[in-house]
Amino acid sequence: MGWDKILSSRSKWMEGTGPAADIVLTSRIRLARNLDGRPFPHLMSPEQGTQVISEVTEALKRLPPGELGTFKVYNLSEMLPLQRMALVEKHLASPEHAKGDGQKALGLREDEAVSVMINEEDHIRLQCLYPGLQLDETWELATRLDDWLEKKLTYAFDEKKGYLTACPTNVGTGLRASVMMHLPALTMTDQAKRLFTAMSKLGLVVRGIYGEGTEAIGNLFQVSNQITLGQSEGEILNNLKSVARQIIEQERNAREMLLTGTRVELEDRVWRSYGILANARRISSEEAMRRLSDVRLGIDTGMIGDVSSRVLNELLVLTRPGYLQLLVGRKLNSAERDQKRAELIRERLKPSKR
Amino acid sequence: MICPECGKRPATVHVTKIVNNQRTEMHLCQQCAQEKGELDFMIEPKFSIQDLLTGMLGYEGGWEPTRVGPEPNRCKLCGLSYREFARTGRLGCGECYRQFGNRLEPLLRRIHGSTYHSGKVPKRAGGTARLKREIEKLRAELQQHVDREEFEQAARLRDRIRKLEVQLNG
Numbered sequence: 001m002g003w004d005k006i007l008s009s010r011s012k013w014m015e016g017t018g019p020a021a022d023i024v025l026t027s028r029i030r031l032a033r034n035l036d037g038r039p040f041p042h043l044m045s046p047e048q049g050t051q052v053i054s055e056v057t058e059a060l061k062r063l064p065p066g067e068l069g070t071f072k073v074y075n076l077s078e079m080l081p082l083q084r085m086a087l088v089e090k091h092l093a094s095p096e097h098a099k100g101d102g103q104k105a106l107g108l109r110e111d112e113a114v115s116v117m118i119n120e121e122d123h124i125r126l127q128c129l130y131p132g133l134q135l136d137e138t139w140e141l142a143t144r145l146d147d148w149l150e151k152k153l154t155y156a157f158d159e160k161k162g163y164l165t166a167c168p169t170n171v172g173t174g175l176r177a178s179v180m181m182h183l184p185a186l187t188m189t190d191q192a193k194r195l196f197t198a199m200s201k202l203g204l205v206v207r208g209i210y211g212e213g214t215e216a217i218g219n220l221f222q223v224s225n226q227i228t229l230g231q232s233e234g235e236i237l238n239n240l241k242s243v244a245r246q247i248i249e250q251e252r253n254a255r256e257m258l259l260t261g262t263r264v265e266l267e268d269r270v271w272r273s274y275g276i277l278a279n280a281r282r283i284s285s286e287e288a289m290r291r292l293s294d295v296r297l298g299i300d301t302g303m304i305g306d307v308s309s310r311v312l313n314e315l316l317v318l319t320r321p322g323y324l325q326l327l328v329g330r331k332l333n334s335a336e337r338d339q340k341r342a343e344l345i346r347e348r349l350k351p352s353k354r
Numbered sequence: 355m356i357c358p359e360c361g362k363r364p365a366t367v368h369v370t371k372i373v374n375n376q377r378t379e380m381h382l383c384q385q386c387a388q389e390k391g392e393l394d395f396m397i398e399p400k401f402s403i404q405d406l407l408t409g410m411l412g413y414e415g416g417w418e419p420t421r422v423g424p425e426p427n428r429c430k431l432c433g434l435s436y437r438e439f440a441r442t443g444r445l446g447c448g449e450c451y452r453q454f455g456n457r458l459e460p461l462l463r464r465i466h467g468s469t470y471h472s473g474k475v476p477k478r479a480g481g482t483a484r485l486k487r488e489i490e491k492l493r494a495e496l497q498q499h500v501d502r503e504e505f506e507q508a509a510r511l512r513d514r515i516r517k518l519e520v521q522l523n524g
């Protein structure tokens with residue numbers, strides 16, 4: 001019954017608001033923390049795992065009421081595989097966490113702007129997710145929650161090495177800050193690759209939207225910091241912000257160029273995709289993502305005026321295989337999924353629903 | 355070849371053990387090898403080259419073979435061996451960072467370009483780091499005031515720094 005609530009609610013990040021929302025879908029802060037004096041999750045006994053869950057749950061329950069919100073903690077082993085898959089599609093849990101083996105849990109704030117993965121690679125992975133380019137605001141929330149948790153929990157910390165993590169790539173600040181961006185024009189004009197190569201020299205990485213090892217779909221890219229040791233949180237955030245601003249600027253320029261140089265071609269592409277989404281009877285996940293990207297570009301460049309980006313953000317999640325099957329309430333084969341997906345999109349793009 | 359320990363699973367792990375200069379070789383399955391704790395000794399490295407991290411670890415000298423003796427090279431708290439870390443790329447607990455300290459430095463430098471944390475310090479678990487960080491920050495501010503010949507502010511800061519230093523040493 002707790003689960004139904006997750007399913008029907010709309011995550012805060014889907015609002016489609018915030019600064020630079022025409023390009024930046026979300027800003028995300030993830031903090032890796034471990035409890036002192038006991039093994040990291042991959043070496044824990046089941047009893048130790050259960051103990052960590054109950055301690056973190058207790059700490060979350062004791063957050064001051066009000067501004068920091070209230071949390072519910074879900075035990076992943078009690079969820080169906082489809083439900084866990086849907087959590088990943090909503091960006092509330094990592095694919096690794098959603099495997100659900102061992103003692104894993106997820107703390108969720110009501111508005112889904114905060115999720116706390118318990119016993120992922122580290123004991124605690126605190127994640128805050130806001131719409132638009134709001135890295136400072138997102139960090140502010142994360143660090144305050146972190147401070148509160150630290151009152152109840154003793155973290156594994158070393159003066160020289162900082163917050164100690166299972167993987168040495170996270171040690172130090174334990175901070176992974178990411179910005180998810182929609183970059184269709186840079187992709188169309190073949191500039192994205194070059195840009196991403198340049199970014200790696202600045203200590204940043206570009207990934208697909210579901211994190212490590214996932215490919216870019218729907219022209220959505222996630223840019224994050226790589227380095228966690230030696231730079232302060234402020235430096236990491238400023239570095240990422242300034243690069244994000246440059247990418248935004250370049251994407252806007254590329255859009256402008258397409259609009260002035262090849263307006264008809266661009267309009268044709270956008271409206272064709274809109275036509276297909278609004279009328280198709282079957283559509284694959286891959287095609288849906290591609291067409292939704294075109295429509296998003298149409299909205300953000302002012303060609304399409306009566307569809308909101310909130311609807312598109314919802315579709316981004318609703319049309320994913322896990323979520324789709326969860327909505328229907330049973331397992332579907334791929335033909336059934338394609339049919340259901342097309343139906344959902346048509347319904348959402350109907351004028352009355354926009 | 356079937357594992358002689360359990361007689362069930364295929365023997366995929368090659369274990370060489372040297373006790374009192376006596377060299378014994380064994381072929382065991384992964385599970386039995388792990389249960390016997392033999393993975394700590396020289397095992398044919400099976401790590402994947404694709405894995406950048408463990409690749410780097412191998413390169414950084416995690417593999418000079420057969421360090422065998424009564425005291426295996428393990429973390430006191432969680433029991434993880436350095437070799438096991440080199441294979442998986444994951445440390446076992448916070449204490450591992452102290453136990454394997456020096457051997458981690460080159461790796462951390464390669465990943466991060468640094469080996470020293472300069473970010474947030476937790477209030478409770480931070481120990482003296484919080485105070486030290488605060489003092490460093492105030493010293494930098496003090497210098498700025500001195501450079502700008504703002505001696506009144508500088509004097510005030512110097513007093514605050516002294517107080518913190520007393521706290522740190524007391």
Ligand SMILES: [Zn+2]
Nearest residue numbers: 357360383386
């Ligand atoms: Zn065996």
Ligand SMILES: [Zn+2]
Nearest residue numbers: 429432447450
């Ligand atoms: Zn350890």
